[in-house]
Amino acid sequence: MKKINxxxxxxxxxxxxxxxxxxxxxxxxxxDQEVDLQLVAVSSRHDxxxxxxxxxxxxxxxxxxxxxxxxxxxxxxxxxxxxAAYDCVRAAIAAGKCVVTANKALIATHGRELMRLAAEQxxxxxxxASVGGGIPIIGPLRxxxxxxxxxxxxxIVNGTTNYMLTxxxxxxxxxxxxxxxxxxxxxxxxDPTADVEGYDAAAKxxxxxxxxxxxxxxxxxxATEGITRLxxxxxxxAAKAGYAVKLLAIAQRVGADGSxxxxxxxxxTLLPQAHALASVQGVFNAIFVVGDFVGxxxxxxxxxxxxxxxxxxxxxxxxxxxxxxxxxVVAQPIWDTEDLPVLGLDAVQGxxxxxxxxxxxxxxxxxxAAVLASHAISIxxxxxxxxxxxxxxxxxxxxxxxETAVRKATEDLQKASLLASEALVLHIL
Amino acid sequence: MKKINxxxxxxxxxxxxxxxxxxxxxxxxxxDQEVDLQLVAVSSRHDxxxxxxxxxxxxxxxxxxxxxxxxxxxxxxxxxxxxAAYDCVRAAIAAGKCVVTANKALIATHGRELMRLAAEQxxxxxxxASVGGGIPIIGPLRxxxxxxxxxxxxxIVNGTTNYMLTxxxxxxxxxxxxxxxxxxxxxxxxDPTADVEGYDAAAKxxxxxxxxxxxxxxxxxxATEGITRLxxxxxxxAAKAGYAVKLLAIAQRVGADGSxxxxxxxxxTLLPQAHALASVQGVFNAIFVVGDFVGxxxxxxxxxxxxxxxxxxxxxxxxxxxxxxxxxVVAQPIWDTEDLPVLGLDAVQGxxxxxxxxxxxxxxxxxxAAVLASHAISIxxxxxxxxxxxxxxxxxxxxxxxETAVRKATEDLQKASLLASEALVLHIL
Numbered sequence: 001m002k003k004i005n006x007x008x009x010x011x012x013x014x015x016x017x018x019x020x021x022x023x024x025x026x027x028x029x030x031x032d033q034e035v036d037l038q039l040v041a042v043s044s045r046h047d048x049x050x051x052x053x054x055x056x057x058x059x060x061x062x063x064x065x066x067x068x069x070x071x072x073x074x075x076x077x078x079x080x081x082x083x084a085a086y087d088c089v090r091a092a093i094a095a096g097k098c099v100v101t102a103n104k105a106l107i108a109t110h111g112r113e114l115m116r117l118a119a120e121q122x123x124x125x126x127x128x129a130s131v132g133g134g135i136p137i138i139g140p141l142r143x144x145x146x147x148x149x150x151x152x153x154x155x156i157v158n159g160t161t162n163y164m165l166t167x168x169x170x171x172x173x174x175x176x177x178x179x180x181x182x183x184x185x186x187x188x189x190x191d192p193t194a195d196v197e198g199y200d201a202a203a204k205x206x207x208x209x210x211x212x213x214x215x216x217x218x219x220x221x222x223a224t225e226g227i228t229r230l231x232x233x234x235x236x237x238a239a240k241a242g243y244a245v246k247l248l249a250i251a252q253r254v255g256a257d258g259s260x261x262x263x264x265x266x267x268x269t270l271l272p273q274a275h276a277l278a279s280v281q282g283v284f285n286a287i288f289v290v291g292d293f294v295g296x297x298x299x300x301x302x303x304x305x306x307x308x309x310x311x312x313x314x315x316x317x318x319x320x321x322x323x324x325x326x327x328x329v330v331a332q333p334i335w336d337t338e339d340l341p342v343l344g345l346d347a348v349q350g351x352x353x354x355x356x357x358x359x360x361x362x363x364x365x366x367x368x369a370a371v372l373a374s375h376a377i378s379i380x381x382x383x384x385x386x387x388x389x390x391x392x393x394x395x396x397x398x399x400x401x402x403e404t405a406v407r408k409a410t411e412d413l414q415k416a417s418l419l420a421s422e423a424l425v426l427h428i429l
Numbered sequence: 430m431k432k433i434n435x436x437x438x439x440x441x442x443x444x445x446x447x448x449x450x451x452x453x454x455x456x457x458x459x460x461d462q463e464v465d466l467q468l469v470a471v472s473s474r475h476d477x478x479x480x481x482x483x484x485x486x487x488x489x490x491x492x493x494x495x496x497x498x499x500x501x502x503x504x505x506x507x508x509x510x511x512x513a514a515y516d517c518v519r520a521a522i523a524a525g526k527c528v529v530t531a532n533k534a535l536i537a538t539h540g541r542e543l544m545r546l547a548a549e550q551x552x553x554x555x556x557x558a559s560v561g562g563g564i565p566i567i568g569p570l571r572x573x574x575x576x577x578x579x580x581x582x583x584x585i586v587n588g589t590t591n592y593m594l595t596x597x598x599x600x601x602x603x604x605x606x607x608x609x610x611x612x613x614x615x616x617x618x619x620d621p622t623a624d625v626e627g628y629d630a631a632a633k634x635x636x637x638x639x640x641x642x643x644x645x646x647x648x649x650x651x652a653t654e655g656i657t658r659l660x661x662x663x664x665x666x667a668a669k670a671g672y673a674v675k676l677l678a679i680a681q682r683v684g685a686d687g688s689x690x691x692x693x694x695x696x697x698t699l700l701p702q703a704h705a706l707a708s709v710q711g712v713f714n715a716i717f718v719v720g721d722f723v724g725x726x727x728x729x730x731x732x733x734x735x736x737x738x739x740x741x742x743x744x745x746x747x748x749x750x751x752x753x754x755x756x757x758v759v760a761q762p763i764w765d766t767e768d769l770p771v772l773g774l775d776a777v778q779g780x781x782x783x784x785x786x787x788x789x790x791x792x793x794x795x796x797x798a799a800v801l802a803s804h805a806i807s808i809x810x811x812x813x814x815x816x817x818x819x820x821x822x823x824x825x826x827x828x829x830x831x832e833t834a835v836r837k838a839t840e841d842l843q844k845a846s847l848l849a850s851e852a853l854v855l856h857i858l
Binding site: 017021024025028029031033121128134136139143144145146147148149214269270276279291292293294295296297298299300301307308310311312313314315316317318319322337338405 | 573
């Protein structure tokens with residue numbers, strides 16, 4: 001039985017969950033996986049968690065106690081953020097350790113550099129928990145589905161916003177009430193910015209696109225829009241037209257043969273109700289992958305929480321431990337072998353939902369319609385509703401058009417002072 | 430670049446699909462996976478396919494041309510059936526080849542022995558395509574989810590029957606019409622026995638249970654019932670009560686701490702419409718896995734067809750090729766490390782749907798109810814409908830009861846000549 005020594009940096013909920021799994025299933029892993037995973041060092045800023053877990057004898061506030069520890073084979077990085085985690089992972093790799101991390105921002109920002117450092121040192125980095133919590137998605141994309149050219153990946157990868165959208169559509173709650181409810185249940189943080197503005201989903205989109213298309217995609221390249229401007233009126237109009245509204249991470253090949261480049265973005269999207277992703281409710285996540293031979297596949301589960309994230313962290317730990325225990329040579333990591341250009345939104349064609357708040361006066365509708373027509377935007381349907389006194393909401397569903405045309409049209413409407421507030425534009429899948 | 434030589438036995442649709450992938454994506458696999466997969470030998474009973482594919486120069490009708498070929502590193506077995514495939518795979522292993530197979534019946538019948546032979550020879554056997562076609566499920570269970578104790582696996586793993594049940598519930602078709610439609614579309618074979626009687630699903634259930642519970646489960650241990658006796662009246666009654674009817678492969682731990690044994694079966698099952706599996710339509714497959722830390726996860730995609738099956742076959746090929754290319758020591762396969770008893774249906778408690786066809790006469794209902802009561806079967810709801818003249822259909826939904834009680838009650842009803850035809854009993858999840 002090969003003994004593999006593990007050190008953990010960061011003892012928050014995921015770290016505690018990972019330790020619980022390692023303790024509860026230690027004998028199972030010895031029996032089934034033929035590796036004896038031993039926790040030999042932990043570090044966190046404060047010692048409360050180590051104290052509560054009875055791990056003070058292997059604890060230090062100094063993370064070098066883990067990353068530079070000659071006993072440690074695999075370092076688990078769970079401190080979050082980018083800069084401190086980056087230093088921690090670099091130090092661990094430089095010391096010849098394999099690394100498991102759940103840190104999406106780190107991988108979406110410094111993934112390529114870390115993979116190269118790891119390759120130079122002959123060690124591995126694993127990050128299944130960085131996308132989709134407990135859902136196996138990095139593994140399937142890298143292994144079973146490696147036989148395919150992946151055409152597109154669509155993901156509901158943020159449980160907070162999916163919970164809020166579920167409540168807003170089924171319970172007719174407004175945005176602020178849905179947010180307060182999510183916060184009360186612990187699904188949203190006190191500062192919900194990273195979730196509701198789509199930044200969390202954008203980091204995951206960057207990682208999914210990187211793995212799916214063998215192309216380094218960084219967080220800052222992902223066009224990102226959150227759910228903060230959605231109102232019950234939009235969800236109701238979408239439902240009436242046969243759509244669910246989901247915050248989607250979208251990564252797809254562009255061009256006739258799919259090799260002109262890739263398009264990576266995060267925004268609220270109208271999905272046909274028959275689409276497999278449309279019925280993903282509450283805090284659940286799901287990732288929908290289309291490959292040229294496999295066709296449509298979907299991976300579904302809990303995207304957050306101590307148990308699911310720790311499940312993926314320890315899954316990675318077992319795999320790296322088995323690699324350490326049973327093989328001599330580490331395969332080169334795959335990262336940016338294909339290296340396609342990441343295209344802007346200009347490349348995107350599609351159908352759109354527009355909510356325009358206008359003055360409820362004669363001639364306004366005709367003026368708005370003229371602006372849309374001037375950008376060759378063809379209207380599939382229009383509903384007009386009263387909102388505030390003296391104001392009307394114009395709800396448009398367009399036919400296929402360029403995203404740039406819609407953007408320019410809403411700019412023109414704004415300049416012509418036809419809008420009482422900023423236009424809301426949602427993509428239709 | 431490491432060259433890995435591949436030989437394929439069996440050139441049916443899946444074999445042809447695999448060859449298409451190997452040709453189309455050869456350069457991609459070299460670039461992304463750093464393995465140069467070369468097809469060097471093929472065999473099938475007749476040479477038409479090899480001729481059509483332009484592979485006559487590497488073809489022989491004698492499968493030893495593949496399995497005993499010193500050039501071949503990995504043998505892909507796609508001949509189907511059990512006996513010939515068993516001989517083929519044994520010969521390949523004995524000759525030191527790794528093996529990829531899509532053969533569920535082979536693995537569900539001889540899996541343990543083949544794994545042991547492979548371990549003795551230091552080679553690997555991979556069989557992702559044997560369950561769920563293109564859906565990655567064996568890989569996730571063995572890798573990412575290995576951190577969990579798997580509590581249960583529920584699968585829609587037969588596309589033919591799922592298509593038929595979808596049509597029977599949405600289109601009000603009867604069984605015979607749905608079967609003819611599936612045959613016309615190529616979803617069902619001329620002899621549909623293996624699909625409609627549940628044997629195909631049972632082999633997959635055995636494999637899923639083996640991997641999930643580290644316990645060798647053989648095909649003959651799976652309690653199996655098909656869909657041949659279902660009628661539109663049952664699907665309508667289920668729908669009215671809030672259920673979808675699916676042919677489920679069920680594998681679960683039994684007992685308070687889940688270690689008394691396992692229960693593995695295949696039968697039509699009433700699933701609450703809110704269950705993630707209930708909305709899996711048509712020929713799609715899905716496997717729902719519950720683990721102690723990850724919670725609920727689901728894997729969805731196309732369970733049949735040349736492309737999906739070939740996707741999994743070539744995914745396995747890539748993985749074995751990378752193992753051959755980059756590591757020296759092969760890890761021991763995990764198969765029956767836990768070795769739990771496979772329990773019979775006697776261990777099963779649940780709720781049931783019963784359709785009893787009885788004479789439409791005074792006193793019959795009271796006699797039937799008395800028999801059910803004598804077995805302590807408590808009724809949640811009852812609907813009586815006319816069917817043939819002089820006959821009535823009694824549709825019962827029971828409360829929680831033992832499966833043995835239901836079985837004995839239907840035997841008693843039969844003995845008492847109360848039934849005009851055999852009772853239909855469906856499990857409710």
